[in-house]
Amino acid sequence: DHISKNHTCGICWYQFVENKLVFELSCKHAFHFSCLKKWMRKKTHCPHCEKPVV
Ligand SMILES: [Zn+2]
Numbered sequence: 001d002h003i004s005k006n007h008t009c010g011i012c013w014y015q016f017v018e019n020k021l022v023f024e025l026s027c028k029h030a031f032h033f034s035c036l037k038k039w040m041r042k043k044t045h046c047p048h049c050e051k052p053v054v
């Protein structure tokens with residue numbers, strides 16, 4: 001796994017910047033809130049580990 005956990009958004013692959021809104025799922029994977037919002041329109045699992053989101 002080349003992605004350091006909780007440092008890179010698993011949807012857009014950009015690193016987190018401090019002032020950007022980050023959302024953490026129940027599986028402890030974090031993504032940009034805006035990226036997650038787009039992703040969740042079509043899917044209901046974590047983009048990273050594919051665990052269903054509660
Ligand atoms: Zn992102």
Ligand SMILES: [Zn+2]
Nearest residue numbers: 027029046049
């Ligand atoms: Zn996950």
